[in-house]
Amino acid sequence: MSTLLGWGFVAALAALPLLFPDPYLLAVLTSAGIFIIGAISLNLLLGYTGQLSLGHVAFFGLGAYASALATLGFDIAIGFGWRLVVAPQPVWLGFLAAIVVAGGFGWLLGRLAFRVRGAYFVIITVCFAQVLRMVALNWVELTQGPMALISIPPFSLWWPGEGWIALYRKDQNYWLVLAVAVLAFLLVRQVVRSRIGRALVALRANEPLARSVGIRVTHYLVVAAVISAGIAGAAGSLFAHYVRIVDPDVFLFIYTVTMVIMVVTGGKGTLWGPVVGGLVFGLMPDLLRGTAPPEAQWIIYGTAMILFVMFLPRGIVPALVRRPS
Amino acid sequence: MDQALQHLVNGTVLGGTYALLGIGLTLVFGVMRVVNFTHGELYAFGAYMTYAAVSLLGLDFYLSLALATLLGMALGAAIEFLLLRPMRRADIDSTMLVMIGAALVLQNGEMWAWGGVAKLIPNPFPGTPLVVGPVSVLPLRLFVLVVSIALLLGFWLLLDRTRIGMAMRATFQDPETAALMGVRINWVNSATFAIGSGLAAAAGALLGPVFMVSPTMGDLVGLKAFAIVILGGLGSLPGATIGGFALGFVEEFAGGFVSTEYRDAFGFLLIILILALKPQGLVPAKERIG
Numbered sequence: 121m122s123t124l125l126g127w128g129f130v131a132a133l134a135a136l137p138l139l140f141p142d143p144y145l146l147a148v149l150t151s152a153g154i155f156i157i158g159a160i161s162l163n164l165l166l167g168y169t170g171q172l173s174l175g176h177v178a179f180f181g182l183g184a185y186a187s188a189l190a191t192l193g194f195d196i197a198i199g200f201g202w203r204l205v206v207a208p209q210p211v212w213l214g215f216l217a218a219i220v221v222a223g224g225f226g227w228l229l230g231r232l233a234f235r236v237r238g239a240y241f242v243i244i245t246v247c248f249a250q251v252l253r254m255v256a257l258n259w260v261e262l263t264q265g266p267m268a269l270i271s272i273p274p275f276s277l278w279w280p281g282e283g284w285i286a287l288y289r290k291d292q293n294y295w296l297v298l299a300v301a302v303l304a305f306l307l308v309r310q311v312v313r314s315r316i317g318r319a320l321v322a323l324r325a326n327e328p329l330a331r332s333v334g335i336r337v338t339h340y341l342v343v344a345a346v347i348s349a350g351i352a353g354a355a356g357s358l359f360a361h362y363v364r365i366v367d368p369d370v371f372l373f374i375y376t377v378t379m380v381i382m383v384v385t386g387g388k389g390t391l392w393g394p395v396v397g398g399l400v401f402g403l404m405p406d407l408l409r410g411t412a413p414p415e416a417q418w419i420i421y422g423t424a425m426i427l428f429v430m431f432l433p434r435g436i437v438p439a440l441v442r443r444p445s
Numbered sequence: 446m447d448q449a450l451q452h453l454v455n456g457t458v459l460g461g462t463y464a465l466l467g468i469g470l471t472l473v474f475g476v477m478r479v480v481n482f483t484h485g486e487l488y489a490f491g492a493y494m495t496y497a498a499v500s501l502l503g504l505d506f507y508l509s510l511a512l513a514t515l516l517g518m519a520l521g522a523a524i525e526f527l528l529l530r531p532m533r534r535a536d537i538d539s540t541m542l543v544m545i546g547a548a549l550v551l552q553n554g555e556m557w558a559w560g561g562v563a564k565l566i567p568n569p570f571p572g573t574p575l576v577v578g579p580v581s582v583l584p585l586r587l588f589v590l591v592v593s594i595a596l597l598l599g600f601w602l603l604l605d606r607t608r609i610g611m612a613m614r615a616t617f618q619d620p621e622t623a624a625l626m627g628v629r630i631n632w633v634n635s636a637t638f639a640i641g642s643g644l645a646a647a648a649g650a651l652l653g654p655v656f657m658v659s660p661t662m663g664d665l666v667g668l669k670a671f672a673i674v675i676l677g678g679l680g681s682l683p684g685a686t687i688g689g690f691a692l693g694f695v696e697e698f699a700g701g702f703v704s705t706e707y708r709d710a711f712g713f714l715l716i717i718l719i720l721a722l723k724p725q726g727l728v729p730a731k732e733r734i735g
Contacts, residue, residue, distance in 0.1 A: 247713040254710035415553040422549030
């Protein structure tokens with residue numbers, strides 16, 4: 121898709137709250153947008169490195185918890201009678217903390233998981249998210265466990281002439297998510313077009329060959345994992361300050377599956393794939409609301425995944441755009 | 446010491462059903478190269494079918510267990526025919542995505558059909574535990590252990606003594622050579638997936654009356670089945686049996702002596718450690734993994 125068309129699309133989305141100031145529509149688009157950011161980050165691993173990472177929600181959840189805890193402050197025992205006390209920090213610092221923490225865990229998981237491939241890699245990533253969910257459920261002193269972290273402050277931004285403003289309104293949050301989504305998209309595009317991206321595509325196509333011409337396969341995979349995890353962490357932070365409550369269910373496998381469906385149906389390994397898939401599956405729950413029970417939504421998601429993989433394995437975007445991206 | 450003995454008994458009971466789950470998953474992976482994400486849903490399906498037969502149709506308890514297992518096999522055969530047969534030439538990741546989609550459909554289908562409220566399956570066993578020395582065990586749990594071991598033995602006999610068992614072992618080792626030797630791969634795949642699903646459904650039918658039956662019961666169990674299989678070495682049948690009992694013991698002992706809250710987390714931590722340190726598992730299968 122040409123650059124001009126892309127920016128036109130972004131401009132249309134940015135103008136939307138001015139044309140249709142419907143809070144319900146904006147709320148739906150905002151939560152879809154947060155998942156689209158997650159899908160964009162997952163696409164870097166799933167689409168460009170070809171590694172089926174099914175623990176992606178771990179980074180999203182880590183970001184949400186890191187950001188929420190940094191802005192709420194916490195006071196925990198760390199053994200030997202010592203306590204770690206963190207006073208409440210401003211939200212932008214929480215946002216940074218989310219990226220750093222998620223990225224750090226991305227590095228850790230990358231170092232561990234990229235020692236293996238295929239089914240083994242998939243299972244290690246799934247288990248990783250599951251362990252984090254158990255920790256979030258049981259480390260009550262830090263996370264409040266199933267009682268959830270509540271009263272998380274909304275995102276705040278510095279605005280010329282206004283000073284620091286807290287984003288309570290729907291349209292403000294919508295623009296914030298749109299801005300982060302555009303940044304995530306541009307970052308992934310930059311990575312894909314760089315040396316890193318070419319290395320990733322080479323190893324996706326033929327790993328032994330890539331290795332044999334001197335590409336440091338594991339190094340590049342870990343770099344991709346860190347970037348991808350960092351972006352997912354940012355999405356988690358946006359989620360925490362938008363919904364303003366975080367509980368251990370942010371680590372549920374089903375959210376990873378949602379992001380995977382967005383990437384696979386949209387077109388993995390294409391820049392616009394996660395955006396297109398994300399819009400379709402991010403908006404679908406709300407189109408179905410009232411006409412079908414919530415289970416029906418997931419049944420449709422599952423069926424869509426099966427049908428796409430079987431009949432349109434490359435996804436919507438490559439089917440529309442003939443030119444290879 | 447007494448407490449350790451009690452944990453040993455509990456771990457064995459748990460391990461028996463875990464071994465059933467692990468073997469089903471390994472069999473499917475070994476023969477078909479499919480990472481079966483529907484395994485946990487088949488487990489839930491087995492439990493629900495038992496509930497339906499006992500509570501709604503008023504059938505005999507033992508008959509219901511057998512019926513649930515057979516229905517699980519039928520569902521497995523249907524999944525194989527509809528989804529896996531067309532995907533035979535596809536890569537392992539695509540097949541995995543299809544199976545995740547199928548698991549999503551099955552789980553939410555169950556939620557739709559049965560509602561979110563957990564169900565209790567009545568059973569004919571007395572509620573008072575049998576006490577032998579320092580150890581006590583509920584008769585129902587003992588029954589579960591005996592049946593699991595019987596099923597494990599039956600499965601080994603099937604694999605070792607029958608023609609279809611031989612065909613499965615051959616396909617397990619090398620599908621192409623097996624096909625050249627006249628093994629009908631489609632037929633072996635159907636039988637494999639049906640038996641694997643049947644084992645999962647049987648585990649669900651057996652544990653359903655011990656715990657409660659709910660639509661999400663398959664989630665954790667499906668992941669634990671992966672843990673068992675990794676523990677034993679993906680694609681190794683003796684490994685899956687050992688892995689099943691090992692996970693049962695780890696959960697019981699770590700849950701009893703280290704931390705009850707993290708009981709379910711130990712299995713997953715164990716997998717990550719094993720994959721990081723010794724990715725070929727406890728009983729390595731002959732296969733490239735890295």
